[in-house]
Amino acid sequence: MSGGSSTTVRWRGALITMCAQWGLEALTDEPLSRHCTWRIGGPADVLIEPTSWAQLAALLRYAEENGIPAVAIGKGSNLLFDDCGVRGVVIVIGRHLARLEIDGSTIQAEAGISASRLARTAGLAGLAGLEHIVGIPGTLGGLVVMNGGSLRKAIGNAIVRVQTINRRGEQRILRGDECEFAYRRSRFQQEDAIITEVTLKLAAGDKAQVLPQMREILRERRRRFPMTLPSCGSVFKGDVELLRRFGPPGAVIESLGFKGTRIGDAVVSSLHANFIVNVGAAHARDVLELVRLIRRRAFDRLGHTMTCEAKYVAPNARVRPLDEAL
Ligand SMILES: Cc1cc2nc3c(=O)[nH]c(=O)nc-3n(C[C@H](O)[C@H](O)[C@H](O)COP(=O)(O)OP(=O)(O)OC[C@H]3O[C@@H](n4cnc5c(N)ncnc54)[C@H](O)[C@@H]3O)c2cc1C
Structure with a gap:
């Protein structure tokens, strides 16, 4: 069990009870790898998929009043969850x-x-x-x-x-x-x-x-895209400066020699170099290390600081671009 402190046990219990009254299941220690397209990430203390906006409002208020870290996600198709998961509540806004x-x-x-x-x-x-x-x-x-x-x-x-x-x-x-x-x-x-x-x-x-x-x-x-392996789509942004001086991020990363580069089970796709694919059991730290290497070489060789489109979700539920997590 990831969230073992007595405070965590108390608020988890309260959320489970609240959800049960709505006929919802609050999943505990839920692997976040099941809720993102990269298939990476440790457990969330609690994960809830509300079925009404009133439920969402009540969950948000409870989290706010009790100082519980909370993050709302959709399909997790632009997210890298930390290997430690989230010490708080993940709220999925989805098909309901x-x-x-x-x-x-x-x-x-x-x-x-x-x-x-x-x-x-x-x-x-x-x-x-x-x-x-x-x-x-x-x-x-x-x-x-x-x-x-x-x-x-x-x-x-x-x-x-x-x-x-x-x-x-x-x-x-x-x-x-x-x-x-x-x-x-x-x-x-x-x-x-x-x-x-x-x-x-x-x-x-x-x-x-x-x-x-x-x-x-x-x-x-x-x-054009590697659709059969887990990824989050384009990792880096094609910002105006990059496009004007060097071209789209995939072409730039390819020209820097990264196609096929592997750390653990995270690999720079050989079909489209702006995709980092999970070929097995990649960790968030593997992806972040690849991002760090690409950024460093881009800066050393081109003098350009590449920024990320994909977001990292920290254990405290804060979301920021991958490059700001390094
Ligand atoms: C194979 C592949 C191809 C892709 N191709 C493209 C593409 O062509 N163009 C493109 O733009 N993107 C692309 N993406 C990236 C991704 O699909 C998009 O960014 C998508 O819009 C993210 O939606 P999501 O529901 O998965 O959001 P998530 O990844 O779950 O969340 C993204 C951000 O939005 C926040 N969020 C989610 N829902 C809500 C909500 N209801 N209210 C407030 N905040 C919320 C999250 O907290 C997070 O900060 C691709 C991804 C993959 C895996």
Whole structure:
């Protein structure tokens, strides 16, 4: 058992009781490797997947009032959990909080919906603008936090409103232009707010065009990315300076000679060098060491400091870019 102190035992017991009243299971000492696409990470003291926003608000309030570290995640497709896991509570915003409504060209969706389902539903309704998110293995909430997307597009462009809840359980609504969207950035990376619902405005399109475009994007993703091994997608950011002076991060890492470099079971993919794949039982420390080596060589040879898109979750539940965890 990871969280053995009497304080931990007490609050775990309280959370288990609270969840039981809702008919939910609070998982204890739950391996976080089961909740992220890298398949890496030690146990969480407690992991809970709420089925209503009222439950989420109550959990957040309880954690806040009792000083319990807490982090909300989606599918963990952009996260590296520490080998020691999280000494606190991990809250999964997933398939139970994934309702969606379409009204003309406006979509209102809960944060737990998967990016692919959202894209396909929009396409089937003849709405264009979300083709680029098909195949991204995250939730809408995670995508908004990361301002993710592909093909030089980002979800932020389609967002008109984001609804959040803070650690005291208070709700807030932000307009799209208040979300401070920039390349793989949003204000939600600095704030403790949990995203609950998102309103998107799309363009009227033709499903006979939109759906084949999505299929083509998926084909291209399968061709270019190592999809069969656990990873978190692109590890490093393609920041403006890097792109202008040296090219995209995958090409830069390849040119630095890292394709196939292995530490433990963490390997720089030989298909796409901006992916670090887990070929067995990789540890977070193996991935972090690869990141450190790549950054050091990039700095020594190119004079450029590479930064990471992927995030590290520390044992105290704080989330920060991988390069800030070194
Ligand atoms: C094979 C592969 C391919 C990928 N391709 C792409 C790509 O093409 N483009 C791209 O942008 N990304 C890509 N990614 C990365 C990842 O899928 C995206 O960043 C995705 O948007 C993360 O969503 P998630 O639900 O998994 O979030 P998580 O990884 O669970 O969390 C990411 C961050 O968001 C926070 N968070 C999650 N949900 C909420 C919420 N409801 N409220 C508040 N905070 C929340 C977490 O605390 C964390 O800080 C890829 C990943 C993989 C594994």
